[in-house]
Amino acid sequence: MKKLVLSLCLVASLLACKKDKTPGIQPIDVDVKLSYEIATYKLPIEKIIVKITNTHTNASQELATDTAGKVAFKSIPSGLYDIDAVVTISAIEYTRITGIPTENPVTFNASEKGKQIDATLNGVLDLRLIVGKSGDWLIKQIYYAGSDNTNGAVFRDQFLEFSNNTNQVLYADSLYFAQIYGRVSSVSANMNYTSTGQMDWSKSLNMDPGVNANSDYVYAKSLYMIPGTGKQYPVQPGASIIVAQTAINHKSPFTGNDGKVISVRNPELTIDLSTADFEAYYGDISGGKPFASDVDNPQVPNIEIIAPSGNDMILDANGRDGYVIFKVDRTQKVREWPQYPEPLKTAPSATAKKYFQIPIKHLIDGVEIQPNLPASRYPKKLNPGIDAGFTFVPAGNYSSQSVVRKTEKTVNGRRILKDTNNSSQDFDYLDRAQPRGFK
Structure with missing residues (x-):
């Protein structure tokens, strides 16, 4: 009844x-x-x-x-x-x-x-x-959420993983990657926006009026490059490289650059990054003030920091960044590419941060991250030709979860990762981030 x-x-x-x-x-x-x-x-x-x-x-x-x-x-x-x-x-x-x-x-x-x-x-x-572009290199895993901020390593155990999705050896030398900048807060009365609600970069101070500033470019919050002489860092077919914020075993206590011991209460919540392929070390930046946790592992090569952001390679734990990778030939001088301030309605200050303008035509792959709660999401930064969707970890920030690209098929023991240029379809998540892990 x-x-x-x-x-x-x-x-x-x-x-x-x-x-x-x-x-x-x-x-x-x-x-x-x-x-x-x-x-x-x-x-x-x-x-x-x-x-x-x-x-x-x-x-x-x-x-x-x-x-x-x-x-x-x-x-x-x-x-x-x-x-x-x-x-x-x-x-x-x-x-x-x-x-x-x-x-x-x-x-x-x-x-x-x-x-x-x-x-x-x-x-x-x-x-x-x-x-969409079919890339030889793919962004495979993004551990942006970090681990518990009381019992884990907070954000200092974050990492990115890039995979060789071909059947040939690729070289990581001079592979660029960037965190993409855009709107990550409520609407500001002093900001110019497009009809989609994203920042209108065409209104940035001194923007070239002859370019399609919003459709043909993205803008880097931070910009990095894998070092190398050209063929110094080979990556086998189906293999990947790990770029750690700090390449140490975060499960174990270590001494920070301030001389104090840093440890976690629950080692199970974090990961061992001591065997990472590269790390971001901000201690060599002129005028920089690295976090105490930013220690240099001499056994792991440092990436080149072209455009730093903050005090370390911090990935937004709330999931408000986009990520792209690209390679260019020798005709392109990346460090000389134009940089522009936020597209404010009023003139920016003389010391306002400027953001590298990256041509979309050079991008190999891109992944849009969004917050896990729909009410907290913002207009997309990457267009459908780069990433038609977005991905996120369901448990949100400081959950130890990572997003990871799905395996589409296995050929002769080599995993081929899914690549439809739609991260809503291409990505899953790991309940515990796992460098070089698969889903």
Whole structure:
């Protein structure tokens, strides 16, 4: 009897919702149309799955496009939604259609994050399918959350992992990586924003008016480079390198650069990074003031710090950074690339921090991190051609969790990692960060 009453209440609730004519509250019909950014070729547009997800409830629906690339979602409750679509075209099919030889499948992503759906929504939502880059190097694991701030190592055990996803030896020498800067707080009256709510870099002081400042570039909060002579640091197919904030065993006590012993209460919450391939040491920066925990392991090479941020290579534990990797030829002088201050409405101070402008065309891979709670998320910093989605650790900051790229398949013992340029699809998480671990 109780089940019947509950069912009747649920039906009544749904009927009341459908009858509600209050603007912004009644369910909305949402039409979505996909098209390719490159319209030169007749690429497949039918039977592409479009997914719409309520960012508050995480409830989602999926529909396949018709022959015109359209889907129609019916009676969608008002709210904020992520809308995503992805299509992967086999190498043979892509070459047949375009005449462009390729050995790997080609993936296109379309994405609209944090879209407000309510009674004010008019017309069709047009989403562009943008081709992503298939990288030889991939960002494999990001341990940004850190471990417990009372019983663990807080943020000092953070690391990044980059993987060789090819069947050939690659060299880590001169591999650049950066934390991407953008809006990570509430709206400021003194900041210029785009229509998506992200910083409008085209309004930065002295920005070149002849460039597409927002669509063709990203901006580095910090910028680093793996050292080397060119072929000094080989990485075997399927192998990876670890870049540690501090390359020590964080489970054991150690002496900080201030002479005091640093230890953790629960070693199980943190990790051993003494065998990392590289570390970030801020003690050599002119005028720098490294944290006491930033000690130099002489057995581990130091990365080159081109644009420091703070007192160490701190990854935002709340998940508000994007990460990119790139390589360039000798014609590019990265240290001479333009730098710009935040796009403020008023003139920045003479000492305001400036951010390196990185051309998207040079990027190999990028991963967007967002906070674990939907209400705490911000407009994306990376466009769909770099990362159409985002990833996060479900337990949030100081949880010992890391995000890690999924294994797509194993060939002759070599793991090939998933790479659709959509980290919502490509990444999972490890309940305890594990250097060189897999999922």
